[in-house]
Amino acid sequence: xxxxxxxxxxxxxxxxxxxxxxxxxxxxxxxxxxxxxxxxxxxxxxxxxxxxxxxxxxxxxxxxxxxxxxxxxxxxxxxxxxxxxxxxxxxxxxxxxxxxxxxxxxxxxxxxxxxxxxxxxxxxxxxxxxxxxxxxxxxxxxxxxxxxxxxxxxxxxxxxxxxxxxxxxxxxxxxxxxxxxxxxxxxxxxxxxxxxxxxxxxxxxxxxxxxxxxxxxxxxxxxxxxxxxxxxxxxxxxxxxxxxxxxxxxxxxxxxxxxxxxxxxxxxxxxxxxxxxxxxxxxxxxxxxxxxxxxxxxxxxxxxxxxxxxxxxxxxxxxxxxxxxxxxxxxxxxxxxxxxxxxxxxxxxxxxxxxxxxxxxxxxxxxxxxxxxxxxxxxxxxxxxxxxxxxxxxxxxxxxxxxxxxxxxxxxxxxxxxxxxxxxxxxxxxxxxxxx
Numbered sequence: 001x002x003x004x005x006x007x008x009x010x011x012x013x014x015x016x017x018x019x020x021x022x023x024x025x026x027x028x029x030x031x032x033x034x035x036x037x038x039x040x041x042x043x044x045x046x047x048x049x050x051x052x053x054x055x056x057x058x059x060x061x062x063x064x065x066x067x068x069x070x071x072x073x074x075x076x077x078x079x080x081x082x083x084x085x086x087x088x089x090x091x092x093x094x095x096x097x098x099x100x101x102x103x104x105x106x107x108x109x110x111x112x113x114x115x116x117x118x119x120x121x122x123x124x125x126x127x128x129x130x131x132x133x134x135x136x137x138x139x140x141x142x143x144x145x146x147x148x149x150x151x152x153x154x155x156x157x158x159x160x161x162x163x164x165x166x167x168x169x170x171x172x173x174x175x176x177x178x179x180x181x182x183x184x185x186x187x188x189x190x191x192x193x194x195x196x197x198x199x200x201x202x203x204x205x206x207x208x209x210x211x212x213x214x215x216x217x218x219x220x221x222x223x224x225x226x227x228x229x230x231x232x233x234x235x236x237x238x239x240x241x242x243x244x245x246x247x248x249x250x251x252x253x254x255x256x257x258x259x260x261x262x263x264x265x266x267x268x269x270x271x272x273x274x275x276x277x278x279x280x281x282x283x284x285x286x287x288x289x290x291x292x293x294x295x296x297x298x299x300x301x302x303x304x305x306x307x308x309x310x311x312x313x314x315x316x317x318x319x320x321x322x323x324x325x326x327x328x329x330x331x332x333x334x335x336x337x338x339x340x341x342x343x344x345x346x347x348x349x350x351x352x353x354x355x356x357x358x359x360x361x362x363x364x365x366x367x368x369x370x371x372x373x374x375x376x377x378x379x380x381x382x383x384x385x386x387x388x389x390x391x392x393x394x395x396x397x398x399x400x401x402x403x404x405x406x407x408x409x410x411x412x413x414x415x416x417x418x419x420x421x422x423x424x425x426x427x428x429x430x431x432x433x434x435x436x
Contacts, residue, residue: 001363002328003058003340003375004286005319007245007272008186008224011062011080013044013400015282019411026192026254027104027429028422033066035126035414037407041068041076043400045083048277050393051284053087054386055369058340058377059323060089061245061274063159063186063224065096070130074145081149086390088382090340092323093149094159094186095142097174098166099132104425105164105198105434111424119420126414135173146183153378155184155324162188163207164195168214175216184220184325190233191225192256194429201435208233217242222322224274227251227259231267234260238268243322245274246314248293253278261297262305271310272318287367290315294364308360342383343374 014036016022021032045062052060064080067073077093084091103111103123112120133141139158146156158174160166166174178185190196190207199207208229211217219241226244229237237244246259264271273293279285280292290311299305317327320340328338349366350357363371375383382389428434 001342001344001359002316003342003377004056004290004315005059005272005317005321005323006052006057006061006275006286007222007243007314007319007322008061008063008247008274008276009048009052010065010277011045011048011060012277013039013047013397014404016278017282018401018404022253024254024422025194026256027194027425029254031418031422031425032415034418035411036066037404037411038068039400039403039407041079042083043396043403044068045080046086046391047393047397047400048284049084049087049089049091050388050390050396052275052286053089053375053382053388054372054393055284055286056342056372056375057275057286058089058342058375058382059320060084060091061186061222061319061322062091062093063096063188064093065159065161067095073141074148077145078149081151081154084154085152087388088153088377088380088390090153090155090320090323090377092155092157092184092186093145094157095145096159096161097138097142097170098161099135099138099170100167101165102127103421104428105194106202106436107425107428107433110428110433111421114424114427116420119417122414122417123421135167135170138170139173139177142183143177143181157184157186160185160187162191162195163199163202163211164188168210171211171216172214175211175214178218178220179215182220184222185216186222186224186322188225189223190228191251192254193228194434196228197432198434206233208236212236212240219243220325222272224276225251225256225259226264227256229260229264231263234264234267234269237264241270243270243272243318245272245319245322246293247274247276247278248296249280249289250274250276250278252280258296261293262299265306265310270318270321271314272322273311273315274319283369285369286315287363287369287371291364291367308364311364312360339379340377342372342376344371345373
């Protein structure tokens, strides 16, 4: 069958559960996930991309939001690209761009004023000491990254973090640059209820209308999450050809709710499946994510939701469109076409069948990454007999975890700071200061 394509990810080499970061609303979780132990970026990216390859992902959208060293982002992303090539998967790397709201949506000063002095000083030193570059400088940085890392199987996109973290000037600069050079754009949008409230207050005419007015909504744009979209906004996305990555496990895990997937499908919005580094079993298994999406979005009772065939299209071709701009749907297994496919052990899935079961249904109901025997990307065998071919993934992950544990004492100290930060954010958001 066609290889999966992960429409939104952050290459988290260390799962959030390993860092005791779970069961929190998104805004508090983001604070808790800041400042993890510093590790070799090659190990981080190779571990995350390697695990996804083992679950059938041949193409992966990398929204690079947490660099190990922001002062050396070009060099770091060269390393990330080398990790992708070592694994053998296609990637699009979108360096995250942001210039406002470092601590919370429109509440930085309120947060700082409410923090204990020690936590305030630590946050100022770690998070606020380096001012963001101008919009022009940030766009230019992405273009420089592209010159350094683009090549076979590796593309670069503009990656505004999301409207909550970008000034109007930065969003406009990205839209203008994308229109000028046709570079694709990837960003978060409408992930949480608090984000919806903040953006409604910031844009009385509607946040999607503003993004459309500056030319950002186009087939070059893909967005992640889209949990809190309204019907008219879905129609606008469909009209402009904007792709949406649905990241169901992440949305549920971070208490954001469920994206209106069936409604997005009915209104003609191009869809993809994303793992977001937060899969349902913390194991980057795209097959389990497919099953979760099928169970949740197939419809209730006699109501028809998203058809299984459409869900497979999203999981395989929709994500590829986000990564490459081409869904590959018309070029599968043809002479001279890019050979991106996987081979599953159907006999193991069907060993007890009494009556015939459609292959799509069999995969949707039973398959896991253990069912996949081979993955080919661009004609190269990336996974053989369930093992990654580019390097020894278990040994690499062991080295990565040794580095994480070496940095754990400092991370525990920082978590005391983030606990105070998260507690203050809870007060600020529950007091609706982000809407003022």
